[in-house]
Amino acid sequence: MRGLYVLIVIALITLYPVYVSDGQRWTYIDSFGIKLPLRYNIHGIDVSHHNEQIDWHKVKHSIEDKVEISFCFIKATEGEDLKDADFEKNWKESRKTGLIRGAYHFYVPRANPVEQAQNFIESVVLEEGDFVPVLDFEIQGTNKRVRANLLENIKTFINIIENHYGVKPIIYTNGHIYKQYIKGNLDKYPLWISNYDSQKLEGYDDARLMIWQHSTDGKVDGIRGNVDFNVFVASKSHLDDICIK
Template sequence: MKTQKKNSARTPKQKQSVARQVLGLKSLYLLTGFLVVAAYYFYVRDAEQWTYVKDFGIKIPMRYSIHGIDVSHHNNKINWQKLNKGNNEVEISFCFIKATEGAKLKDKDFNKNWREAKKAGIMRGAYHFYVPWADPVAQAQNFIRTVNLEKGDFIPVIDFEVHGTSRKVRKNLVANVTTFCEYLKSHYGVRPIIYTNRHIYRQYVKGNFDNHPLWISDYDSRRLEGYNEASLILWQHSTNGRVAGVSGDVDFNVFVASESQLDDICIK
């Protein structure tokens, strides 16, 4: 039996309804995409809660609560009593001070900075700039002669950021840095903190010094990735901050481990 063929063409009203449905779905997809991007930005990309602090002239990762600086004679005369004056947003809680470099050099302002930092109530630490082509034992002895650590001070720091141009120097670099660190450990009773950059970390530190506390300098990343999280404690995130009491630019750092671990890197 033949049946009558139905007219499949849509009326104008039906066409308008379908169009509205399609536009509605597109809008929903666009909104969903926007929300995903926004969520990524606020909860992933900006998980460190970067916030501009006017008095410092830079953005600070406000996810963390313990902030500090590091200085040397290049920062000229420092008024330590002014360090936390005029800023109510972020307190400068600690400072690492350059003590020595290579086998013989002593920072000319170390003694004064070391003394005045303690008077100002700033947690203090001392660092040695490691010279790859200099004798590691002589470098360790230079630091030990210069720095007398007291209870509450940070443990020693080796600033390991250059590897030298000689193939022989680079070949023996890990062994020599190990010698330097072991010499300090035998004197102070603790493994020193290793300060380094991404390049040196990947080439020499990773896999060789994983049992040392790690202080990384990284100015381009919004968050630190690719480092040993078990040892990562400090992040130098800027070199051009400003702070009362220090003329010119100053390095800014933040303690990225849990606050309960702060005592782990202090002299007992």
């Protein structure tokens, strides 16, 4: 009996990770070259000029086992004056395919938040059905003075964007930045979390958690090289909550 007990314990320890991950239904999708959490039905990508020329028609029609690309986020701006070289083309062409599109700004901690917000506003006109604006907040800088003022500057950026577009922007971030700056300070904003190491997301406000960037190694017809993959993790009824009406 002792031997049987030991075998049962070993089996439980071995199978526990499988049991935990199986709740997400991680399944390898050959045409995308990665596993996707098929517990969720709405999958998407995010791109910038680094992805070079994109054939959006092929992207839209990349389907396998009823899994398809439904949305995309496109880099628009960075810092005070950088505008993504391919944004305008990607923005227009993705719209033609019927994909839900979104635009994001890469926040530079040392740069002026007012000028950063203006850079985005000058570059992005949102239409009905588009995602609300996205703040890409994933670095905090190395300067102590910059870090000391970072949260207030982020709030300044968000307030300008919110006042201009009339909607609460999505905050894209990682676990470290979330714990240090977002949690307890910016809890009312929708969340887009990047996490490539976990089988499921834990420790976030489920009421605000909308999108999970789970891989940077995906493949999609119409795009050269690797592509970031995301999945909408909230209930489908919340999709409209983060789109322009």
